[in-house]
Amino acid sequence: MGKKVALTGNEAAAHAMRQINPDVIAAFPITPSTPIPQGVAQFIADGKMDTEFVTVESEHSAMSACVGAAAAGGRVMTATSANGLALMWEILYIASGSRLPIVTAIAARALSGPLNIHGDHSDVMGIRDAGWIEIAAENSQETYDGLIQAIKIAENKDVMTPATVFFDGFDISHSIEIWEMEEDKKVKDFIGEYTPLYPLLNTKEPVTHGAWAPPDWYFEHRMNQLEGLLNAKEVVKQVGKEFGKEFGREYGLFEEYKMDDAEYVIVAMGSVCGTTKDAIDSLRAQGVKAGLLKVRLFRPFPYQEIAELLSNAKAVAVLDRVSPAGAQGGPLFTEVRSALYDVNNRPPVVDYTYGLGGRDTQPKHIKSVYEALMQIVNTGKVEKQFDCLNLRGTWG
Amino acid sequence: MADKLLNWNEVLIGATIKDPGNSKNYETGSWRVEKPIWNPDTCINCMFCWVYCPDSAIKVDEKGNMAGIDYDHCKGCGICVEQCPSKPKSLAMILEANAKNKTEEDLRKELFSK
């Protein structure tokens, strides 16, 4: 059993980093993730960790320094948000293409413009094709647990792929929750020592990282990289189980909340899942068979498992905390809908954009989604495939 | 060149290269438009050209002296000519088209005998 603490999501991430005690952290401050590197710097100043903390002039440099340190053979972490993550974008591909298991904590935030510093998933969805493992955390506990597991997942020999654990900016990053912190030694033992595959600092076996791959090589390397990312799915399950055995909180690819007999299902990621569970509880009390499929692993996307689970539902609503940006729906919607194409019993699937730029999403908004699903089932008609939650004015 | 083009599941993780220095095996000087010609008669062996050449295409002998140009890798950028400090310059550029079928000796005469 861990020790119960009352700390913010950012503090949960900083404590995970303290216990992981990576060789290098290179980070640049950006709201709402700033308290993470700030907390880490304090831990180092207080002698509670001995990580080499590299202060840099931008997030582009932060991720570049992470790539260098990881190629050298170090265990490496960083943290960022929003435009900072966007500035890292170019180097994210170099990290994944070079198979460097860097772990990044992301306090998910809206992208400008207009300028906004509050929570949504614009940043993490913008990097969904960068070849990183993406793990969504609902709350502080999952942020802390997820970062510890991410180290083990990313560094697995069959994976060797960078990973990010994201949690909602402000909703989680700045909210104080009660969660369990494990003992330093237990965490250290759980993650184990890291043995890099081809460290640059091993002068006995000199290697080249970041070489040029012409048209007759690049394709093969990219597909080799994809295999590592796809391997992460099984490793996420395995590490989630091991974590459960060690600390009593087991994790999988997703969490099913009242899904066994659920007819009306919401698929979502992040802190809105807490609100959704609340709404489900009150709907269940009224006899409505509502359920939630909380996606934890967004990349690689476990489409088969998700399709199988959803094929029993009567109607499905996906919640995307990002604008569809010209697609048929948000990224989670298009993934879920595409996954369902292969199953025989395809329930109708609708999409909602919610919570952009920190817009509040309350139980009544979630209830309105379930009501819309019930109406779809009752009338057999989908009036609106896409809608918005808590937007002023009627959309579409 | 690598011995064989490998399949996607045979390549080394992260496009890592375990036999460093293998760029030596790749001839990359074929797309040069101009080529530098070296005149050993006026060369003062300052080795500036060796320092500045972005392609490590200046050859060095065992004594550490300038020993000519590695045309398998020289890209013809002309940086070596620009920075050569000897008077007159000991390096000069000529269009590949105009250097065709001429010996090193011919080219030296043509470029440096004025």
Ligand code: SF4
């Ligand atoms: S820079 Fe000119 S003088 Fe100096 S070594 Fe090279 S060719 Fe000779």
Ligand code: SF4
């Ligand atoms: S022309 Fe450029 S590449 Fe060729 S030897 Fe001179 S400096 Fe090097």
